[in-house]
Amino acid sequence: MGRLQRIKGVLIFMSRPWPGSWRPLGLSYDGQGVNAALWAAGAAGVDLCLFGEDGAEERVPLTESTFHVWHGYLPGIGPGQRYGFRVHGPWDPGSGRRWNPEKLLLDPYARAVDGDFTLNEATFGHLPGDSAPFMPKGVVVDESVRVDTGPRPLIPFAETVIYETNVRGLTMRHPDVPEDLRGTYAGLAHPAVLDHLIKLGITAVELLPVHHFISEPHLLEQGKVNSWGYNSIGYFAPHAGYSAAVRRGVRGGQVREFQEMVAALHRAGIEVILDVVYNHTAEGNQDGPTLSFRGIDNDCYYRLADDPQYYRDYTGCGNTLNVTQPHVIQLITDSLRYWATEMGVDGFRFDLASALARSLHDVDKLSAFLTTISQDPVLQGVKLIAEPWDVGEGGYQVGEFPPLWAEWNDKFRDTARDYWRGARTDVRELAYRLSGSSDLYQDDGRRPYASINFITAHDGFTMRDLVTYEQKHNEAHGEENRDGSNDNRSCNYGVEGETDDEKLNILRRSQIRNLLSMMLLATGVPMLLSGDEMGRTQHGDNNAYCVDDETSWVDWSLLEKPQWRSLLDLTRRVIHLRRRHPVLRQRLFFSGQPAYPGGLQDIAWFRPDGNEMNEGDWFEPSTALAVYLSGQDIRGRGPHGERITDDSFLMIMYSGWEDLDFTLPGDPWARWYQVAVDTSLDGDPGARDDVMLAGGTTLALPPRSLLLLRADHELWSAT
Numbered sequence: 001m002g003r004l005q006r007i008k009g010v011l012i013f014m015s016r017p018w019p020g021s022w023r024p025l026g027l028s029y030d031g032q033g034v035n036a037a038l039w040a041a042g043a044a045g046v047d048l049c050l051f052g053e054d055g056a057e058e059r060v061p062l063t064e065s066t067f068h069v070w071h072g073y074l075p076g077i078g079p080g081q082r083y084g085f086r087v088h089g090p091w092d093p094g095s096g097r098r099w100n101p102e103k104l105l106l107d108p109y110a111r112a113v114d115g116d117f118t119l120n121e122a123t124f125g126h127l128p129g130d131s132a133p134f135m136p137k138g139v140v141v142d143e144s145v146r147v148d149t150g151p152r153p154l155i156p157f158a159e160t161v162i163y164e165t166n167v168r169g170l171t172m173r174h175p176d177v178p179e180d181l182r183g184t185y186a187g188l189a190h191p192a193v194l195d196h197l198i199k200l201g202i203t204a205v206e207l208l209p210v211h212h213f214i215s216e217p218h219l220l221e222q223g224k225v226n227s228w229g230y231n232s233i234g235y236f237a238p239h240a241g242y243s244a245a246v247r248r249g250v251r252g253g254q255v256r257e258f259q260e261m262v263a264a265l266h267r268a269g270i271e272v273i274l275d276v277v278y279n280h281t282a283e284g285n286q287d288g289p290t291l292s293f294r295g296i297d298n299d300c301y302y303r304l305a306d307d308p309q310y311y312r313d314y315t316g317c318g319n320t321l322n323v324t325q326p327h328v329i330q331l332i333t334d335s336l337r338y339w340a341t342e343m344g345v346d347g348f349r350f351d352l353a354s355a356l357a358r359s360l361h362d363v364d365k366l367s368a369f370l371t372t373i374s375q376d377p378v379l380q381g382v383k384l385i386a387e388p389w390d391v392g393e394g395g396y397q398v399g400e401f402p403p404l405w406a407e408w409n410d411k412f413r414d415t416a417r418d419y420w421r422g423a424r425t426d427v428r429e430l431a432y433r434l435s436g437s438s439d440l441y442q443d444d445g446r447r448p449y450a451s452i453n454f455i456t457a458h459d460g461f462t463m464r465d466l467v468t469y470e471q472k473h474n475e476a477h478g479e480e481n482r483d484g485s486n487d488n489r490s491c492n493y494g495v496e497g498e499t500d501d502e503k504l505n506i507l508r509r510s511q512i513r514n515l516l517s518m519m520l521l522a523t524g525v526p527m528l529l530s531g532d533e534m535g536r537t538q539h540g541d542n543n544a545y546c547v548d549d550e551t552s553w554v555d556w557s558l559l560e561k562p563q564w565r566s567l568l569d570l571t572r573r574v575i576h577l578r579r580r581h582p583v584l585r586q587r588l589f590f591s592g593q594p595a596y597p598g599g600l601q602d603i604a605w606f607r608p609d610g611n612e613m614n615e616g617d618w619f620e621p622s623t624a625l626a627v628y629l630s631g632q633d634i635r636g637r638g639p640h641g642e643r644i645t646d647d648s649f650l651m652i653m654y655s656g657w658e659d660l661d662f663t664l665p666g667d668p669w670a671r672w673y674q675v676a677v678d679t680s681l682d683g684d685p686g687a688r689d690d691v692m693l694a695g696g697t698t699l700a701l702p703p704r705s706l707l708l709l710r711a712d713h714e715l716w717s718a719t
Helices: 167-171 191-200 217-221 251-266 292-303 326-341 368-375 410-421 427-434 502-521 556-560 560-582 617-619
Strands: 002-007 011-013 025-028 033-039 045-051 057-062 064-066 069-075 084-090 137-139 162-164 206-207 211-213 232-238 271-276 347-348 383-386 404-408 451-453 525-530 604-605 624-629 650-656 660-663 673-676 692-694 698-701 706-714
Touching: 011 604, 033 045, 033 292, 045 069, 084 292, 084 410, 162 167, 162 271, 167 617, 191 560, 206 624, 232 251, 232 326, 271 326, 271 383, 292 326, 326 368, 410 427, 410 502, 427 624, 502 525, 502 560, 502 650, 502 706, 556 560, 560 673, 624 660, 650 660, 698 706
Parallel strands: 011 057, 162 206, 162 525, 206 271, 271 347, 347 383, 383 404, 404 451, 451 525
Antiparallel strands: 002 011, 025 033, 033 069, 045 057, 045 084, 064 069, 084 137, 211 232, 604 624, 624 650, 650 706, 660 698, 673 692, 673 706
């Protein structure tokens, strides 16, 4: 292949590799050797660095450069080979140039990563020393050998129920998952976990970041780790720490294991959505480590400040990827297509998506990133979800993303939290959130399923903590409780934290049932935080990104307690009710008019006296609201143009503190009502299944309760 010579203790490849090709980027194995290609527009030279089993490094200069891509072909190199790059060029931070060949760099296109990042001063570009001993390395993968991830479930967005979870946190405490599989892709695909997800009724798992990530230096200095993964450095590589195969010593085994997990979920009818972090990287600000992009071409990969030794930070994480640069957009779209095609992924949730939608400075719906995504034939066919904000000026963009995109709707979250904790709530706002947020999404041609309705997520309180704590309790993070949001809109109902007061605990469980039921029954796409269905607590920690222990792991032992088992039963009940009834998952916005001649209004709103709300009622605060959905007036049609009909439902919500008389609407809305969901029940959620209530009946609604009634237009008798 060539002649090696040791120069200053380093093996140097003394003859040129074959020219190879400038594409594809990364290291590509063809059965005979590898083609290496690295885009580094301003670099003076690039070395491919190969590492032996003993850690010895062999440097191979890539002497060919085409379209700013340095490339070469090396015969005889195969799968499992560990590698990195060293890039030559001027060190001039004042002009934004930070090349330093002492620093080993991870390939942005590496399909697998081996080894951990070790915090050492040599990993910082502005400090002396060879960083290779402390850096993870890329691994050559044979991409011709892959697992068939099976047919995609192809769940329509309107029928989707999302389960947000963490690969590690979901499985670490599951008693039926073997210990060697806990915290891994294989653990998530274990039959015991799949059985829970299937019975729960969710249609998609949304995984916290699985792109290879490292922990921030300030966490490593404290002996902590990043447990969420929002610190990516490898956009093509499944995180090695989540792989049982890697634990067993199978280098590169995380790729196959991830594909096997996707295949298992697809067989179960469950889609896989990835939470992706393309807005920033793990290299942090100008004082952070040099791991990859910074040492390859700093002023192209990142948005630099007016003084280019600093970074523009729209993310709060020290840097922002420069998506005005065509090659950076190529990197992101290449990564997305890879996960969608080769890894079988069904959709993506974009962390701090507003940072990606910025042109020069402002968020721009016609930005290069959004335009590119909208025109990509592969990405048009997957689910696209934006976290529609960042931390920069003008970054809050809820309701402003273009068609094809759904959004995390924090207005739904805040309105639901306020309503049930007893804060003054505008009934117009509540009605918009319950009916699909037409005020946010209708004017640009989107549908109700553009609204991802959530009340809790990984970032913030769990559902149980939301009704148990009014203050965050993040003392264990070492930041004097300064981190995490102070705007939690939570309520402890008189006692901060857990209590033995059973009356108070009954109230809190009722509030959890109210919040969960409202979210799962509202028009839009519900997103459930893993563990909320069984009362998981983080003991008031609302920012557990650096807590990798039982605090942040799902506690499956809760299901041994009747009160939390009944919560799971209720959650399953409501999810399956939603999935059975198209009237509860509308594809088109309501009009308030009949969909067909002689029909009822497709949606109607009622006061406690049983009469429809009038215009003046919308401007008065109220603790009670009822919404009627007509199953005979569904506006969407079936695949062959057929009319869709369903049962009709009346949902009554009451957030007051005293019993309330509520009169059920009679004809033409219903003659009888059957109880489908009653959150006032603290035990068996089906205990009132056989209860029938006549239209016109006045009920005594218990405080803090939600009632879903199935409407019957026929006369009913006990016989």
